[in-house]
Amino acid sequence: MTNLETVSNARWQDVVNFVLGTWLFISPWVLGFSDAGVIATSAWLFGIIIAGLALAAIFAYESWEEWVAAAIGVWVFISPWVLGAASDARILWSSLIVGALLVILALWSSSLEHGSGAVTSRR
DSSP: OOHHHHHHTOBHHHHHHHHHHHHHHHHHHHTTOTTSTHHHHHHHHHHHHHHHHHHHHHHSOOHHHHHHHHHHHHHHHHHHHHTTOTTOHHHHHHHHHHHHHHHHHHHHHHHSOBTBSBSSOOO
16 A cells, blocks of 8 residues: 555544644643743643554554554643633633544544545545
8 A cells, every 4th residue: 555545544533533633732822822831842742642543544654653642632621720721711712622532533443444534435
């Protein structure tokens, strides 16, 4: 299978995870909290990890990737409270939405055989 075939058979959940990781990475700049210290660093670090895991899942799926994504999703969800940023609605809502979606998609993805739910079907 060529790389193009691999990408066209990527599950949509992996593509959404890549978008979520990218959003998590750029959110400190877009939402204006890049100077917020540890919460911004957390967003940058875990955004890179999620985007990287999503790319890895697209090209060479391993079931452990989904469990790591779920664990990171839990962290992203609770991080505003743990890191003292829950009073900022921009950070709170972004973290809640991204964290919840990461957990939901990871659990959903891990329950499916990789290859079903493709972005485009193979012919």
